[in-house]
Amino acid sequence: MIYNLINRTLDLNVLFLNQILNDAPEPWQIGYQDSAAPGFTGVVELHNTLFFYIVIICISVFWMLGTIIYSHNYKNNPIAHKYLNHGRFVHQWYWSFEYSDYVTESGDPIEFDSYMIPDSDLELGQFRLLDVDNRVVIPVDTHIRLIVTSADVIHDYAVPSLGLKIDACPGRLNQASLLTERTGVFYGQCSELCGVYHGFMPTAIEAVSVENYLSFLDSL
Numbered sequence: 001m002i003y004n005l006i007n008r009t010l011d012l013n014v015l016f017l018n019q020i021l022n023d024a025p026e027p028w029q030i031g032y033q034d035s036a037a038p039g040f041t042g043v044v045e046l047h048n049t050l051f052f053y054i055v056i057i058c059i060s061v062f063w064m065l066g067t068i069i070y071s072h073n074y075k076n077n078p079i080a081h082k083y084l085n086h087g088r089f090v091h092q093w094y095w096s097f098e099y100s101d102y103v104t105e106s107g108d109p110i111e112f113d114s115y116m117i118p119d120s121d122l123e124l125g126q127f128r129l130l131d132v133d134n135r136v137v138i139p140v141d142t143h144i145r146l147i148v149t150s151a152d153v154i155h156d157y158a159v160p161s162l163g164l165k166i167d168a169c170p171g172r173l174n175q176a177s178l179l180t181e182r183t184g185v186f187y188g189q190c191s192e193l194c195g196v197y198h199g200f201m202p203t204a205i206e207a208v209s210v211e212n213y214l215s216f217l218d219s220l
């Protein structure tokens with residue numbers, strides 16, 4: 001008896017199990033036909049090997065997809081839905097300020113983030129696409145040094161009425177000096193195209209008297 005090692009399984013089936021082999025397509029067939037040549041046996045084995053990993057990968061992906069859909073929908077996670085789903089409050093499109101000359105009473109650095117007020121939260125008198133939740137408060141008639149950088153892509157910190165326009169570059173510190181000659185609120189916008197919310201990261205600088213500036217610092 002000629003014993004073909006490559007088709008050993010096939011031969012055993014034929015010889016001892018009297019199996020009927022599938023050599024033509026059947027209606028609604030999903031699997032392969034039975035191999036009658038070493039080349040096709042290789043194709044079937046490659047398919048079976050890959051399919052094992054494909055099943056594991058599909059289970060992992062659908063498990064992750066399912067848990068994300070389940071736990072991040074509006075009903076199960078209203079806070080994440082409000083602040084995370086549309087990306088505006090996650091990262092990149094806001095200004096963050098540090099007052100590095102001072103620390104709080106507990107020794108923490110003075111720093112805060114400043115976001116644009118969305119249209120839906122605007123109050124009468126506030127400027128659409130310009131007003132922010134936390135203004136930068138600075139003392140009037142005082143020389144101020146600004147050090148500007150970026151954590152992601154290039155932005156540009158610009159406030160026209162203060163003659164301020166300085167690139168914010170990742171990995172780099174840029175310096176500008178600032179002197180305001182009158183009190184007021186001065187509005188500016190990011191002026192380097194930085195991404196989808198480039199038009200929604202304005203800034204507002206509020207110049208106040210030194211007394212008011214000190215009480216602002218106290219309030220932080």
Ligand SMILES: [Cu+2]
Pocket residue numbers: 154155156190191192193194195197198199201
């Ligand atoms: Cu920008």
